[in-house]
Amino acid sequence: MSCEEFRETEARDIPIGKLISIISKGQTIFINHKLNEFGINSTQLFLLYEIDYQDDINQEQIASRCTINKGAVARSIKKLEEKNLVKREIDSGNRRQNKVFLTPQGKDVLNRSSSILENWEKEVFDGEIINKEEFQIILKDIAIKIMEINEREAENEQKEE
Secondary structure (H helix, E strand, C coil): CCHHHHHHCCHHHCCHHHHHHHHHHHHHHHHHHHHHHHCCCHHHHHHHHHHHHCCCEEHHHHHHHHCCCHHHHHHHHHHHHHCCCEEEEEECCEEEEEEEEECHHHHHHHHHHHHHHHHHHHHHCCCCCCCHHHHHHHHHHHHHHHHHHHHHHHHHHHHHC
C-alpha cells in the first residue's frame, strides 16, 4: 500500500498492531540506512543501549530485556565484539554466563549514533501530532499491559501441561 493509499484509510480501520509494526519497521529501515557508516544495524544499536544502561549485564539479561532469543543475542554480541565495540567476560558467579561491557570504541559509536535516533524522533514529532513525552508514556503503559498479558498466558500454559 502506498503512502497516499494509507493516508486515505480510516485510522480506526487499521489494527493497532499493524500501525505499531509499520512504525517499527519504518524506524528500522531508516536507522539501518544511517548506521551503515558504523558497520552495525538497529538491533546491534539497541543491544549497545542495553549494555550501556546496565553495568554488569549478561547475555541472558540482554535477551530478556530486548525480547530477543538468546541465540540471536549471542550472534549479535559476537559481531559487536569482532568490531571491538563490546567485550565479554565470563561471569565469576556463573561460569556459564558472559557479562558484556562496552569498549571505549563502543561507547563512542553509541554516542554518535544516538543523534540518528534523536533526529528521527524530532522529524517524526515535528508538527506536534502528539506530544512525544505523552506518547512515550502511553506506549510504555501499553507495553507493560502486553507484557503482563503474555506472562499470564505463559503461566496458564505451564499450568495446563
